[in-house]
Amino acid sequence: MSGTLRVLPLGGLGEIGKNMTVVEYDDRIVVVDTGLRFPTADMMGIDLVLPDFAYLRERADDIEGIVITHGHEDHIGALPFVLRELGQDIPVFGRPLTMAMARSKLDEHKLREVELEDLDPGDKLEIGPFDLELIHMTHSIPDAAAVALTTDLGTMLVTGDYKFDQTPVDGQPGDVTRLAELGREGLLLLCGDSTNADRSGWSPTESAVGPKLEEVFSRCKGRIVVTSFASNIHRVQQVVDAAAACGRKVALVGRSMRKNVNIGRSLGHITFPEGMLVQAREIQDFPDDKLVICSTGSQGEPLSALRRMAHRDHPQVELHAGDTVVFSATPIPGNERAVNETVDRLFHIGCDVVTTRDAPIHASGHGYVEEMKLMLNLVKPRYVMPFHGDFKRIRLHGQLAEAVGISRESVFRGMNGLPLEIDEKGARFAEAEHSGMIFVDGVDIGDVTDVALRDRRMLSADGIFVVVATVSAQDGTSVAEPEVIFRGVPFRDEADRVLDEIRDTVEASLSRAAKDEIREIDLLQEILHTDLAGFVYDRLKRRPMVLPVVVEV
Numbered sequence: 286m287s288g289t290l291r292v293l294p295l296g297g298l299g300e301i302g303k304n305m306t307v308v309e310y311d312d313r314i315v316v317v318d319t320g321l322r323f324p325t326a327d328m329m330g331i332d333l334v335l336p337d338f339a340y341l342r343e344r345a346d347d348i349e350g351i352v353i354t355h356g357h358e359d360h361i362g363a364l365p366f367v368l369r370e371l372g373q374d375i376p377v378f379g380r381p382l383t384m385a386m387a388r389s390k391l392d393e394h395k396l397r398e399v400e401l402e403d404l405d406p407g408d409k410l411e412i413g414p415f416d417l418e419l420i421h422m423t424h425s426i427p428d429a430a431a432v433a434l435t436t437d438l439g440t441m442l443v444t445g446d447y448k449f450d451q452t453p454v455d456g457q458p459g460d461v462t463r464l465a466e467l468g469r470e471g472l473l474l475l476c477g478d479s480t481n482a483d484r485s486g487w488s489p490t491e492s493a494v495g496p497k498l499e500e501v502f503s504r505c506k507g508r509i510v511v512t513s514f515a516s517n518i519h520r521v522q523q524v525v526d527a528a529a530a531c532g533r534k535v536a537l538v539g540r541s542m543r544k545n546v547n548i549g550r551s552l553g554h555i556t557f558p559e560g561m562l563v564q565a566r567e568i569q570d571f572p573d574d575k576l577v578i579c580s581t582g583s584q585g586e587p588l589s590a591l592r593r594m595a596h597r598d599h600p601q602v603e604l605h606a607g608d609t610v611v612f613s614a615t616p617i618p619g620n621e622r623a624v625n626e627t628v629d630r631l632f633h634i635g636c637d638v639v640t641t642r643d644a645p646i647h648a649s650g651h652g653y654v655e656e657m658k659l660m661l662n663l664v665k666p667r668y669v670m671p672f673h674g675d676f677k678r679i680r681l682h683g684q685l686a687e688a689v690g691i692s693r694e695s696v697f698r699g700m701n702g703l704p705l706e707i708d709e710k711g712a713r714f715a716e717a718e719h720s721g722m723i724f725v726d727g728v729d730i731g732d733v734t735d736v737a738l739r740d741r742r743m744l745s746a747d748g749i750f751v752v753v754a755t756v757s758a759q760d761g762t763s764v765a766e767p768e769v770i771f772r773g774v775p776f777r778d779e780a781d782r783v784l785d786e787i788r789d790t791v792e793a794s795l796s797r798a799a800k801d802e803i804r805e806i807d808l809l810q811e812i813l814h815t816d817l818a819g820f821v822y823d824r825l826k827r828r829p830m831v832l833p834v835v836v837e838v
């Protein structure tokens with residue numbers, strides 16, 4: 286007599302990001318992915334968003350392990366927070382690059398006791414009532430895998446993120462043979478990536494990007510800066526190869542770019558020709574037409590290397606007219622504004638900017654509609670539950686399943702917190718469980734469910750600074766001494782000095798902004814907020830609420 290399989294998504298459905306799924310059988314649990322999401326603009330002061338995993342808190346002892354499909358933040362980013370809360374004795378499984386990235390992340394959070402187990406595709410591992418197997422897939426990061434979990438009831442497959450790239454950069458296409466075998470054996474449930482359910486046809490192959498980059502490079506006279514996701518190690522490889530073909534050397538800029546390339550290099554996912562790398566400190570003296578700088582910041586992230594270059598605030602790279610900046614990435618939904626702002630700053634400096642609208646210098650890591658149909662046809666699932674997508678894409682993915690002949694009753698369009706239960710009699714949604722978001726502010730994690738609560742907590746713990754700055758409407762310079770009001774800030778008797786320093790910080794930020802011709806009030810307030818919050822934290826080791834008010838006269 287078989288039991289009941291329960292598949293409970295805690296994140297990733299009805300949204301893009303923070304993928305996390307609880308799989309239960311015989312009261313034992315395997316968690317697939319522990320991802321995060323980056324905050325939207327209205328989540329002021331929030332650094333990260335995690336899935337609310339309260340459901341697992343009372344069940345920590347039942348967890349057999351956590352399996353990570355690949356090293357992207359929306360699949361691995363919440364791992365330190367989850368383990369810190371549920372216990373470092375939970376083993377974590379994944380492919381070597383994924384585990385190396387997990388290790389580096391856990392080290393940063395001082396979680397050194399966690400057991401990380403490398404698992405190669407094809408290896409079968411028994412954990413509790415589950416047989417676990419990883420299947421090699423292609424995606425925009427090496428070592429991506431689909432996760433097959435087998436119980437007495439049958440096998441379920443979580444695809445992770447994937448595309449069917451027939452000519453990947455490392456020559457290792459996804460394991461369609463194994464997928465087809467699973468289909469022949471009879472797959473119980475498919476939980477598939479829905480990210481590109483709205484794009485018809487086939488996604489372009491990653492290896493088509495390299496020659497296009499080379500074409501772009503060959504037209505450039507000055508220095509070239511290429512920005513892409515640091516974890517897209519094969520893209521960085523193609524940048525290196527295109528640079529070499531044009532007689533240029535490569536410098537890596539940005540912490541995560543250097544970190545990921547180092548990890549990728551140690552595992553053999555990227556190779557550099559002898560003498561190809563230029564150190565960051567050598568960049569300024571290197572001939573412009575002999576250099577490609579590979580940088581973080583493709584999403585316009587506030588503290589990224591490219592954003593700092595665009596604001597003329599990078600310690601090693603000073604951009605100038607005649608340089609070309611190549612965006613080998615598209616903005617993730619929600620980041621468009623930050624990317625556009627960065628692009629415009631670059632134009633202001635006099636750089637040329639090449640984006641995916643000008644040349645096909647990016648390939649998505651997610652399969653398009655025909656690839657999703659191919660997946661469905663290979664594994665022939667009895668039930669389908671679309672994963673990884675907003676409600677629109679989940680609906681579209683469901684329609685694709687019906688289009689390839691899966692009956693409507695077998696397609697389950699779910700949402701976070703809604704468990705799908707499968708037993709010998711069939712499949713159905715069960716009663717909803719608690720799910721939601723957890724906000725992370727700095728390194729703190731709280732079960733704060735909305736921003737108002739978080740604000741109250743911040744006010745009660747660390748107080749508030751209100752800073753009123755008065756700027757000239759003509760040229761944006763500061764025209765009066767900034768006013769600083771505070772309540773509830775626990776100073777140790779250095780209040781006067783700190784207040785003076787705060788005024789200096791405000792003046793410095795404003796004159797920098799004036800020099801950069803930043804006039805929009807909300808942008809100024811944002812800059813002041815960033816600078817002041819950083820300064821106050823440095824000085825007081827606390828995070829009071831910082832409320833800058835800019836008045837134009």
Ligand SMILES: [Zn+2]
Nearest residue numbers: 357359360446
């Ligand atoms: Zn993803």
Ligand SMILES: [Zn+2]
Nearest residue numbers: 355357424446
């Ligand atoms: Zn991914």
